[in-house]
Amino acid sequence: MSNHVILCVDDEQVVLKSLESQLVHEFGSQFHIELSEGGPEALELLDELSDEGYKTLVIISDWLMPEMKGDDFLIKAYKRFPHVLTLMLTGQADNEAIEKTKSYANLYKLINKPWDASELIESIKTGLRELGNL
Template sequence: MSKGYIICVDDEVSVLETLAEQLLARFGESHIIETASSAEEALSLIDEIIGSNDIVELIVSDQVMPGMKGDRFLEQVHQRLPDAIKILLTGQAGLDSAIYAINNGGLSRYVEKPWNIEELSKDIKDLLDKFRQNLENQHLIQALNRRILELEANQPK
């Protein structure tokens, strides 16, 4: 399977760089790590990746950013990529934004800053394993459906 994308989104450069470095160290062999400093930049990046027929597997977004907030951003991501893993990373979000992201953005995890990279890495690994298994299952179902259509087409009439 080709490398999938992990996209990190945060307006604080130091946080974004730290997160990207930590994820690159743990998932860089199997994934391409990209960063964006705003929701708008991330949506543009996601559209570019989708346009090249590559797969965005995981988005980690801050909640409190200028312009579009993380929960609203994840809602837009969910419309484009309903199966992608979405993690909301925040030090300031309240219960309302977490509930909104869960209900409208397909949120997989809510992680408070400062995060524990060992716990976050374990969660991400488990979620990525599940994502890839679901993707493989979809491919197998498609292959099975194609084979059924072939068999039906070759049935004597």
């Protein structure tokens, strides 16, 4: 299995499991798929993965989550790992949060819930190609 990671962050288990299924189906063993139920946990996971020699290439995050909203999480993650492709998958983000994430976390794409799996997969592939990671 690759040492490259796609991290999915959402407070809803059903969303995380659906993302995991879609990503594994598309990418197989090309990426290690990690799941986290919130921003603080995901930041710890990113550090652990990095310490273990994994390189997180993609972060897909919800916006409306308890403890830490997705824009704040993506900004903190991007400051630590500026090479990462950031996507927000949400049904409730406000324009201010989206603009903030674009400015401070280089938000690549906003995808609304419910999402289309093919749009998500194509966004990941295109973004990774643009960054030279695919």
